[in-house]
Structures are given as structure tokens and as C-alpha cells.
Amino acid sequence: MRGRKPIPTALKKTRGTLRKSRTNTREPIPPGGDLRPPASFDEARLALWKYFIENAPEGLLRPLDGPMLAVLVDAVIEHRIAAAELKTEGAVLATANGHMIPNPRMAVLNRMALLSIKVAAELGFTPASRGRLGLPPPEPEFPADPWLSLSRS
Secondary structure (H helix, E strand, O other): OOOOOOOOHHHHHHHOOOOHHHOOOOOOOOOOOOOOOOOOOOHHHHHHHHHHHHHOOOOOOOHHHHHHHHHHHHHHHHHHHHHHHHHHHOOEEEOOOOOEEEOOHHHHHHHHHHHHHHHHHHHOOOHHHHHHHOOOOOOOOOOOOHHHHHHHO
16 A cells, blocks of 8 residues: 555544545444553553543543553563663763774664654654544633523522
């Protein structure tokens, strides 16, 4: 398939750009339900999992998105670990010969940053992807109607 990646109908609906003529009537819709974290997650990963679910755009994540969310959580945690180790070890290490080399953890830090950005964008968690989601317009607030109080008496 050539061209841009097709935008899911749910995203078009959320953005307010859904047109009947451009709707994919055969698009599969995954069932809703609770997203459950992997059993292998430790406390830090569970806390981050809950944070992402609580702050995700409403109705966007489905149980089918669980593995992708798990990749995001792992990437963020591994990025934090690499950053902490770089802080204690430094960005440059001395070899046995006395030569200075870049700390290998810098590569891990960079790879996890790129992976987390890429997955977060796919899930609608980055500022740019949130901007493309859009929100439904707020309900208009009307002042209290004095005639309503008369009709209830």
C-alpha cells in the first residue's frame, strides 16, 4: 500500500474530521475492556502503567493496545535506569589502557528515548499527537432561565 498511513476512524471521530464519504466501513474495531499489565511488571512499571492509563485520552486505548503500552512502559523505565547509571558513572569511561571511550549506556539511553517517543506518538501520548486528536467542543453554558423556576412551581 502506498502513501500515508491511513488514520483510524476512532481518531478521525475524535478529531472531528470524520466524513461519511471517507469512512472505512470495513475497519476492524477491537473490543473494549480493561487493560491489564503484564504479570512480569515490577512496582515501578506498574505505577507507570497506571499513570499512562489514567492520563490517556478517554476511549482511545483498548485491550489490544496492551502490548504496545507495555513496550512504552519498558522503554521509559529502561531510559530512567540508563540515565541514573550515566549520572553516577559519567558520560565518558576510561579503558584498561587508559583510553577514554563514550559510556555504552549512552547508546541505551538514546535508543530508549527514540523508542518511547515513537510508541508514545502511536498511542496519542505526545504533544503533537494529542494536538491531532482534538477534543469535542465544550457544552455551551447558558445563564439560568428565570422562567424555568416558575414552571416547576
